[in-house]
Amino acid sequence: MRKKIVAGNWKMNTLPAEGETLARGINEFMAEYNAGSDKKIILGVPFTHIDRVIHSVDSEKIAVSAQNCSQYDSGAYTGEVSASMIKSLGAEYVIVGHSERRQYFGDTDEIIGHKLAQAYKNNLIPIFCCGESLGERMEGKYFDVVKSQIINSLIRVEKSNIVKTVIAYEPVWAIGTGQTATPAQAQGMHAFIRRTLADLYGNAIAGEISILYGGSVNAANSAELFSADDIDGGLVGGASLKAEDFKTIIKSL
Ligand code: PEP
Numbered sequence: 001m002r003k004k005i006v007a008g009n010w011k012m013n014t015l016p017a018e019g020e021t022l023a024r025g026i027n028e029f030m031a032e033y034n035a036g037s038d039k040k041i042i043l044g045v046p047f048t049h050i051d052r053v054i055h056s057v058d059s060e061k062i063a064v065s066a067q068n069c070s071q072y073d074s075g076a077y078t079g080e081v082s083a084s085m086i087k088s089l090g091a092e093y094v095i096v097g098h099s100e101r102r103q104y105f106g107d108t109d110e111i112i113g114h115k116l117a118q119a120y121k122n123n124l125i126p127i128f129c130c131g132e133s134l135g136e137r138m139e140g141k142y143f144d145v146v147k148s149q150i151i152n153s154l155i156r157v158e159k160s161n162i163v164k165t166v167i168a169y170e171p172v173w174a175i176g177t178g179q180t181a182t183p184a185q186a187q188g189m190h191a192f193i194r195r196t197l198a199d200l201y202g203n204a205i206a207g208e209i210s211i212l213y214g215g216s217v218n219a220a221n222s223a224e225l226f227s228a229d230d231i232d233g234g235l236v237g238g239a240s241l242k243a244e245d246f247k248t249i250i251k252s253l
Contacts, residue, residue: 002210004226004253005166005233007042007065007127008240009095009214010049019049023056025243029250030061039233039253043240044095044127047081054090065093065127068101071114083115083122094119095235096126097153099172109152116153120161127166127235128153129214130193134173142171146189147196154200162201167211168235169193174215176237183228186213190230219245223252 014022023043030041044065045053054064070080086094096119097112107115112128119126130149132142146169154162169189174181181189190211198206213225214235225231233253239245 001038002208002232003038003040005040005042005210005212006246006250006253007044007093007095007166007168007212007233007235008246009044009067009098009235009237010046010240011067011100011237012046013241014046014049016049016052019045020052020056022241022243023053023062026246026250027057027062029243029247031058033247033250035061035250035253041250042093042127044093044235047086050086050089050091059090063092064090065095066091066124067095067098069094069096069115069118069124071111071118073118083118083124087122087124092125093166094124094126095129095168097129097149099129099131099170099175103172109149112153113156116157116165120157120164125164125166127168127212129168129170129235131170131172131175131215137171137173142189143192146193150193150196151200159201159205162197163205163208165209167193167197167209168214169211170214170235176216178216180216180218180221180225181213183224183231186225187228187230190228194230217249219248219252222249226252 042063066086069083096115101107132145210232212235217234217236218239
């Protein structure tokens with residue numbers, strides 16, 4: 001059964017002690033809140049916070065994600081962090097292909113494909129991000145762009161791995177802008193992504209994959225977005241740094 005997921009993406013925010021306080025607050029809330037076994041709460045934290053946050057939360061209720069990993073196994077890649085290092089700390093997920101990585105750090109579909117392979121090899125579940133820019137939406141190319149991101153990055157992924165993968169549709173024009181896709185726009189794209197996955201891997205597998213929406217999700221809009229048929233939760237940036245808002249978003253799942 002496909003899972004409903006709320007994943008926070010803290011990006012490059014908070015010092016480790018602040019991150020721990022935030023994580024402990026969410027953990028206290030989750031101790032009381034009966035989310036149900038079909039729901040998963042994930043905190044996407046900076047590398048420097050992974051160990052500390054893992055030791056601050058109940059792993060039965062909250063999973064921890066890195067926000068990126070190297071495309072390489074190990075070696076002379078100064079400043080890089082490998083998927084095996086992330087796994088060794090106890091993280092379960094890794095965000096791959098976030099638009100900020102694509103935009104500022106040169107992550108291409110091919111590099112993202114290698115990062116996905118590293119994630120699978122090290123038993124990390126990737127949260128694979130895709131989404132079009134404002135220009136691409138205005139030009140009406142959004143379905144083509146997202147389809148090519150999916151095909152070009154997931155091309156080498158086997159059925160046994162794709163079924164574990166979480167997809168996050170994140171229109172670039174909605175990230176950190178306060179401008180959210182309407183539930184109809186988001187649902188339209190999510191249904192399209194599921195059809196694309198069905199064409200590649202078959203209906204049964206496509207039906208198992210959680211597809212999250214990301215882009216200015218907040219406490220006021222999450223319930224409506226998450227109620228759409230193909231929206232299985234959210235990847236939440238700014239609002240995941242505000243404990244009360246994040247709790248409200250979890251409750252709306
Ligand atoms: C994100 O960083 O993945 C994101 C969706 O950010 P925000 O919620 O702030 O738009």
